[in-house]
Amino acid sequence: MAVFTPVTLDDLSQWIPPFSLGKALAIRGISSGIENSNFFINTERGEYVLTVFEKLTFEQLPFYLELMRHLAQRGVLVPEPIANSQGQIINPLHGKPAAIVTKLAGDCQLAPAAVHCAEVGAMLAKMHLAAQDFPIRQPNLRGLPWWRETAPVVLPYLPAEGQQLLHDEMVFQEAFAASDIYRQLPNGPVHADLFRNNVMFDGDQLTGFFDFYFAGCDTWLFDLAVTVNDWCIDLDSGVLDNARVRAMLDAYHAVRPFSAAEQTAWQPMLRAGALRFWLSRLYDFYLPRAAEMLTPHDPSHFERILRQRVAHPAPALY
Numbered sequence: 001m002a003v004f005t006p007v008t009l010d011d012l013s014q015w016i017p018p019f020s021l022g023k024a025l026a027i028r029g030i031s032s033g034i035e036n037s038n039f040f041i042n043t044e045r046g047e048y049v050l051t052v053f054e055k056l057t058f059e060q061l062p063f064y065l066e067l068m069r070h071l072a073q074r075g076v077l078v079p080e081p082i083a084n085s086q087g088q089i090i091n092p093l094h095g096k097p098a099a100i101v102t103k104l105a106g107d108c109q110l111a112p113a114a115v116h117c118a119e120v121g122a123m124l125a126k127m128h129l130a131a132q133d134f135p136i137r138q139p140n141l142r143g144l145p146w147w148r149e150t151a152p153v154v155l156p157y158l159p160a161e162g163q164q165l166l167h168d169e170m171v172f173q174e175a176f177a178a179s180d181i182y183r184q185l186p187n188g189p190v191h192a193d194l195f196r197n198n199v200m201f202d203g204d205q206l207t208g209f210f211d212f213y214f215a216g217c218d219t220w221l222f223d224l225a226v227t228v229n230d231w232c233i234d235l236d237s238g239v240l241d242n243a244r245v246r247a248m249l250d251a252y253h254a255v256r257p258f259s260a261a262e263q264t265a266w267q268p269m270l271r272a273g274a275l276r277f278w279l280s281r282l283y284d285f286y287l288p289r290a291a292e293m294l295t296p297h298d299p300s301h302f303e304r305i306l307r308q309r310v311a312h313p314a315p316a317l318y
């Protein structure tokens with residue numbers, strides 16, 4: 001898995017001239033993608049990543065790709081889309097939207113230590129600040145309105161104790177979202193899926209965030225909660241590792257200090273971050289889309305994380 005739309009060196013050679021990247025020298029499919037067809041390409045100017053988008057449309061893509069361009073231009077480490085001679089970054093290839101972005105060096109860090117969590121926390125804060133003046137607005141499409149739609153759809157598939165947890169958490173999150181504290185939380189464009197497999201490291205040095213295709217406008221704290229729930233846990237139990245949590249929070253706070261409202265909202269937000277991925281994993285598990293090409297992620301992982309966050313307070317923000 002998975003190159004869904006094959007692109008040959010000949011195809012690329014004919015398509016690439018308007019990008020001023022010189023001649024195409026080589027193209028290699030990337031097997032680990034699950035949504036799009038991704039390729040490493042070599043040109044006379046260096047190595048890049050070509051993505052042919054399999055589901056996202058020409059209308060939907062500008063939010064994500066323009067956000068990446070906006071962030072890259074402000075020094076946030078993300079792949080930078082390459083424009084053609086007309087300034088366009090989204091162009092048709094084999095009838096589908098496609099884009100070339102810069103290649104991030106290194107690999108994913110799937111067993112992070114505190115030092116990696118600190119790098120992620122600092123870059124996340126930098127990203128939130130840099131995205132503040134991004135002019136395109138799109139809500140987080142996996143936010144509360146989507147939870148409201150999805151919870152009743154997956155509920156019948158759950159055993160009684162799972163149904164109880166999902167019901168109770170939806171009630172809790174509705175009240176949280178309607179609270180004064182929630183209204184005071186700073187918000188803007190967020191990544192919303194900053195898991196270990198969406199960040200590159202060269203040794204201990206972060207080289208970039210990628211896979212922005214769940215990005216949208218939401219609270220900055222939600223983004224941090226999603227990130228902590230993946231980077232700072234023991235993967236088997238979902239239990240937080242306080243050293244990694246502290247490293248990520250302190251590094252974030254040093255760049256963009258937390259507010260008092262965020263401190264109050266932190267525990268409920270960690271639950272919200274767990275609920276969001278429990279729901280999407282339940283949906284993908286019990287209602288796989290026709291011709292779905294991937295093995296669904298295990299929903300019980302996020303049920304465990306949610307139970308952990310309900311039962312045990314996490315370290316305070318600051």
Ligand SMILES: Nc1ncnc2c1ncn2[C@@H]1O[C@H](COP(=O)(O)OP(=O)(O)O)[C@@H](O)[C@H]1O
Pocket residue numbers: 030032033034035036037038049079101102103104105197210211
């Ligand atoms: N800009 C980039 N720089 C370096 N590697 C990348 C870049 N974009 C994608 N990749 C590689 O391609 C793989 C698949 O990308 P991903 O965005 O996760 O695909 P999909 O959206 O299809 O799931 C990543 O795990 C990573 O190894």
Ligand SMILES: N[C@@H](CCOP(=O)(O)O)C(=O)O
Pocket residue numbers: 034193195197198211277280281297
């Ligand atoms: N991070 C999500 C799934 C989103 O897929 P991605 O591989 O594109 O990040 C999860 O773990 O449920």
